[in-house]
Amino acid sequence: MRIDYYKFSNERLSIFRDLITEWDSLKSGRVWKIEPHNIRFHLGESITDLKIPCIVGSEDEKVIVNAITDILLLLKKRLDSEQDTDRQKEDGSYIPATIKTELIERTYRTDIFPSNSIEKVVAENILLTAPVVDSGIIKCWLGKDGSGRQLINKIRLVITKSINEEIELMGGERTSYVTLLALINALVRSKEVLKKIKVRKIGYEKLELAVSFSMFFLFNAVISAVGEELKQKTLSSIDINGIIKLLKSSLSPHSFISTNSSVLEYDTNPYIISKDISDIIAPIYEKIAPSSRDISDASDLIAEEIKGNPSLLCSLIGIYRQNRLRHLIAEYLFQYDAPGIEVHPLLAEIYQNRRMLHSAFSDKRFRKELYERLGDIKTRFKRDTRRTEYIDRIQTFISTSYKTKFLDWLLHRTEMNPDYIVSIAVSGFIAYKMDEHVDKFVRVMRGLIVDRRGELPEKERLYEYQRGRLYRFSSDERQILNILTSTNEGLLFIDMKDFTRKTLKVKEASMADFMKGNFYIPILEAARKYGASGGISPVCKGVKIENFLGDAVIFSGGVANLLSLAADIRRLMRLYKDKLIKRFADIFDHSQKVPETEIDAGLFISYGTEAEKITINNDYWGAVKVSIGEKINEAARGTARNHVIKTKMDMLLEKARDERKRTDIACPFKVFVDKTYSFIPFSETGDRIYDMVLHKNPETFLSLKSLSAINDIYNTGEAITETALKAYMAETKTTRSSFKKDIMVSQLDTDIQDRFFFPSEKLELWFSIDTSDKIDTLKIFSKRGTIVFKGFEEAMPTTVYEVIDDSLEFFNMLVSRHFNKWYSEIKRL
Structure with missing residues (x-):
């Protein structure tokens, strides 16, 4: 079994080459930007204030939470001792396992997964990048009743539905892209469970990386599978390949990581480059990339720069040596790992532990012991020629690669010459930098996706969805966005222009009391008779108060009711003005004769699309309701006094x-x-x-x-x-x-x-x-x-x-x- 360790980086670069023809398009990030005119429903008129209200189906979000919880519990069951569990029960941090499938013994074999299945693709990638998650855990997680398997099914349905809806819109909206952003946000929210489930043998950052890589490869495999299915079934002029490439470029190992951890903290990360390799290539990349024509040009120039520097080249080859041993071990374990073979746990430790891997080159005694124990396996399975071939490769590598003449030995192996080593390192690094750069734009776009589940009660969410004002991303048969049914309403804005200035001249408490009794309460009482169940016309909307702000008030509703309310308010204003001047005669008498200081109310009624109602929940302020609409702004401007x-x-x-x-x-x-x-x-x-x-x-x-x-x-x-x-x-x-x-x-x-x-x-x-x-x-x-x-x-x-x-x-x-x-x-x- 030969594993293409660099397949991921090469695929990433291939996607970016298709999407980005020149560096400028990468710098601007326009491929990943969402423009308001390309979204069927949104709040805000420009990219700076754009918001896309949505929810993820409750059942789908529940499956996401379960999938994360279960992989954590499986890791905990595998790694924590009974003493660890007892301590967690005492401090209240213990969460009992709910997984019904039995967890098999630790193994790295991949033939326990069906050939050519999505489960096997996911498993192989997780084992290559997050080996703390072994095949036994993955088998349980992706098995028939596993929550990982349920997540695959849900994501497949959601993505398929979103692409089909995008096809129906003839490319008028990148529905699948918006869907993916919402799903990523839902998964990141669900990762809060990481703070509740402690796996004592793994630090938080390493645990987060393991979960994030697992989720990334699951999502990535599902998107690939959906693309293949739709290409075979869909007879459409829409470019399915283009849609899939956009989705895959927007989803990266960076997507699910919320801490400051670097993707490169794991030597077994998807790019197969260590932080040491990154440190070598980064300065050269920063110097060369900005002036390069495209990705291929940058790769060639960076490679030439490294090969022209013997010191950098030797450092790169030394790091590659360690990765090569890790890959030889992986090829063996993925086929032959089984309980009861003493050297296998040691090989697994070397595979995933940087310190142990380094010892295979620096510690002569350890290297000798490893060589001999591998020889024992050859003796035990001497008739299994294929197995012994894999062991021979490992033995040959550890017995020669530590020598001072390693470079000479390497130069004679055509598949591992310096050109090849530099090429794979540069490809991995550029793929990493591309993903890192694109993720910055994608995270901004994810910030535009506003989840309403925590802001609105269920009835309000249903109401907003039915009116076409809320995206709903789910695996059921309901549309992602209902056909927009715009509702119009009138807006009445009343503004007492002189009060802000006058309040400064009298005791504010006195003025506030006077306004409360003679302005606020009378207006609210007048509005009551035109409320939701009242009014003068059976086909006219009742009046609702939108906002009170100092000497201004906004009402919404049917225009007939607003006109009647406005007439009542005018009468109240005449009485109010007389009382005000009488009460504060020394302040207001003269001002009535001075331009720009009259005490009069300006009223303005506009009509149009109903204002958006947003509820912002805050731990300190509670539920804050905000109304946003251009007709509110128009009505406010209509009370101006030039x-x-x-x-x-x-x-x-x-x-x-x-x-x-x-x-x-x-x-x-x-x-x-x-x-x-x-x-x-x-x-x-x-x-x-x-x-x-x-x-x-x-x-x-x-x-x-x-x-x-x-x-x-x-x-x-x-x-x-x-x-x-x-x-x-x-x-x-x-x-x-x-x-x-x-x-x-x-x-x-x-x-x-x-x-x-x-x-x-x-x-x-x-x-x-x-x-x-x-x-x-x-x-x-x-x-x-x-x-x-x-x-x-x-x-x-x-x-x-x-x-x-x-x-x-x-x-x-x-x-x-x-x-x-x-x-x-x-x-x-």
Whole structure:
């Protein structure tokens, strides 16, 4: 039996050569990056804030935990003495074994596994890299009733389902890649059991490496098997090979290691290079790799550098000598290991113990004893010519390789010349560095996978999954992601702009008490009647509170209910404002006459995709609920007050008063949308600004360079987006009548024209009234303009309407002078 010890490194390099055509693509890690536009459902709009909510099926996660627990318990049973067990029972750290399969005696034979089976592939790789886990343990673990076998079956089903779903999406999403990341995360979480099960003869780090290598090779073998099955069954244009290579490149021995342990802590690691070899090659790699064209170019250049340095070459050959003896022993034990042969336990110790391996070269007495005991086996099995051939190889190696002329001896063995030794060392090292580098990107991507099991109760998880807002990776027949069913809702944002500033001027406790009794509690009471079981429309969502923040509050729900709540809040605000000014007259009286310090509430209603609800569980803070949604941000921005716009409107109002020679003219609106400008003055014009203002010199103004011209908002009233207005009319279409009326200001009743100043020549109005035609149910909306809010530059402009306050004179004059006529005209149509 000849073992290809370097098959793993060569396969890794082959995968990377196919995925990476040049070093730049490796450095950027773009092959392993998840972009938001390639994910069917996600939170966040950019890679920096991307989150993919998911869960792993409870049965599947349970199998992962059982597989890790059982391999630990099997190791414990094999290595710990009865005294160790008794001590652990006393200190409470003992966990009783639940494994039903009998653990056979320690052996390294691999013919106890079915030929060409996935179990044999997994077993051979574990024995080569984590020999503390022997064939007896693996046989029990991967046997018919073993949890390792169950894990193989589960992972096979999960990966197969994810690739099939990816094929159905025609490459629109790398579903299998996201699935693998979630499975790795689940396994890493499950490794917490390592802290509970102590195997006294193995240190924690060595134990973790053994478990991590075992899990890696199990996952790796399953992915390979799934790829072979799908290539035979799938008639699709999708590149199955490409999918499998991405998965295998993303999964490495580094994936499951959570401590600072290096993969190279085991001399029998998958790359078959020791830390000593790494230390020799690393400086050369760091010097050569960045300027190399690709992996092959880097390998050739590094090999040439080593071969040109006799000292490095001799060091590499010396290390290879030890690895070669280990491999000769492995080839023998994998075929002939059996209980009752005295030298076999010694060979097993040499195979997995660095100190014992070194003694085979440095300790003459030990070497002689080993040689003689191997001779005893030859005598005992002299008719087994194949066995004796393997023993001859070991004896020949230990009797010649320690000599000073070892290098001369080596040069005459074509299969082990320096070129070959350098080649395998460099290949192993580069494969190790590739995996190490890629794992950094993969770990970042794993951080995007947010497990909801610990954050949401079961009912909420089911609700999120059914709505298409939660990936579910499992071995059952349910889809990984339900078809997304977007749910829309309205958002009402109320902001009392002046309070943050005013609170600094009064005793905060006094202000807090006043706000509690006159602001918070009344608003919450007003919202109660529009709650989940209430409201004014049977098809309209009830109102829910999203957040309270100082002088701001956010409600969500149906637009009809939010509009009614907003009207109630406006009435409360009028009462609140009167009480506030009366209570803190010395502070608030003057501020009402100073721009930018008015005490008014800005209300804004938006409509769109329902906000995401995230629950963050923290040992200290408990369950913290957070609502995230772009419509929350839009509603918040809609309550802004750009005082440049307000100043402009005040100037236009003063101009109208001067022209008409009337001081009682008012503006009927409290929501303004208009342009604002930004300029960059050239450095030499800075000193001329004063001259421009003083002498009304336009030249300086013309020398300014325009930076931007954008629409912004000033809101001390109640605004609503056009989308929300349409949603309101859709919600109330069975109970209310709505119609639009565009009219020139010059066509309005003369009393209205005389009483008010209008910023534009035309009014675009919407009217909505209950089918009972009662005037007290009337709502009037006036278009105020379109705006692109900050942070929404890539979205369509938002059209904003003002909800005209029914307590204002303008509302009443429109009703008394025009509404009945306009409504009658609509009814006759």
